[in-house]
Amino acid sequence: MKRFVFAFIAxxxxxxxxxWFYNSVxxxxxxxxxxxxxxxxxxxxxLFHWIIVGQAGLALSFVMIYASGFAGGGxxxxxxLGIMLEILAVSARCAIYATQxxxxxxxxxxxxxxxxEMIVTGxxxxxxxxxxxxxxx
Amino acid sequence: xxWKKFFIAFVAAFGFIFVFGFLWYGKxxxxxxxxxxxxxxxxxxxxxxxxxxxxxxxxxxxxxTLLCSKFVPAGGPGPCAHLGILVALVYVGNDFITYAVQxxxxxxxxxxxxxxxIMFGVAGAIIGTIYKSSTPAASQIPNS
Numbered sequence: 001m002k003r004f005v006f007a008f009i010a011x012x013x014x015x016x017x018x019x020w021f022y023n024s025v026x027x028x029x030x031x032x033x034x035x036x037x038x039x040x041x042x043x044x045x046x047l048f049h050w051i052i053v054g055q056a057g058l059a060l061s062f063v064m065i066y067a068s069g070f071a072g073g074g075x076x077x078x079x080x081l082g083i084m085l086e087i088l089a090v091s092a093r094c095a096i097y098a099t100q101x102x103x104x105x106x107x108x109x110x111x112x113x114x115x116x117e118m119i120v121t122g123x124x125x126x127x128x129x130x131x132x133x134x135x136x137x
Numbered sequence: 138x139x140w141k142k143f144f145i146a147f148v149a150a151f152g153f154i155f156v157f158g159f160l161w162y163g164k165x166x167x168x169x170x171x172x173x174x175x176x177x178x179x180x181x182x183x184x185x186x187x188x189x190x191x192x193x194x195x196x197x198x199x200x201x202t203l204l205c206s207k208f209v210p211a212g213g214p215g216p217c218a219h220l221g222i223l224v225a226l227v228y229v230g231n232d233f234i235t236y237a238v239q240x241x242x243x244x245x246x247x248x249x250x251x252x253x254x255i256m257f258g259v260a261g262a263i264i265g266t267i268y269k270s271s272t273p274a275a276s277q278i279p280n281s
Binding site for chain 2: 060
């Protein structure tokens with residue numbers, strides 16, 4: 001349980017920092033191109049707690065899935081899970097692209113960032129969380 | 138891996154996800170989506186991008202089937218529905234973030250969350266019911 005909590009906290013901190021750096025700094029201009037699809041900056045800051053809750057939920061569900069069936073495989077299994085979950089997220093973005101007028105470039109770059117985020121999250125969770133059996137053997 | 142059962146489970150999951158998506162997001166939530174028309178493509182433009190929607194659903198069904206078959210090798214609707222709901226929670230996290238950055242309403246957010254949980258839970262149960270490995274293996278996902 002202790003390692004579960006550590007893995008969750010580490011994953012959450014990484015997702016938060018990466019999300020801020022990639023989306024707010026690196027992709028700032030790309031987001032500006034699709035400004036009409038986003039809330040005004042002041043409104044986003046007012047709803048910032050939803051981002052925190054969403055990222056915490058993302059980290060928690062990642063660790064829960066990893067602990068449920070992947071934990072024996074270590075870092076490699078964590079990275080594999082991250083890749084699989086990001087492919088699912090990319091497929092959801094395909095549906096978003098069909099329904100919302102996002103530029104293709106925007107969704108492509110967000111997906112690149114998503115792959116990096118989920119692979120590193122898998123690496124962190126795989127390195128920290130060990131199932132009880134693996135720890136005692 | 139039993140590829141025949143994998144394929145049948147994948148097709149069934151795709152069929153369910155596609156029909157559910159049409160009914161839930163396209164019909165049931167149509168009114169809620171109409172409250173923020175600026176966010177969506179016009180009808181004709183959506184038609185031109187429809188293949189992306191189908192492709193997205195195919196990939197979701199394929200990778201959900203792959204996740205279930207790899208990590209719940211014994212199959213069974215309960216453990217696979219459990220895995221499906223955990224996967225849905227990843228999407229729910231993204232829905233919260235979307236709510237913060239895009240001008241969707243609380244009604245849309247709640248509809249997406251409930252839709253994701255039902256869609257992935259039932260799709261997981263369908264996959265688990267159909268896919269059973271030819272070699273008896275113990276499930277790695279604890280039955281919830």
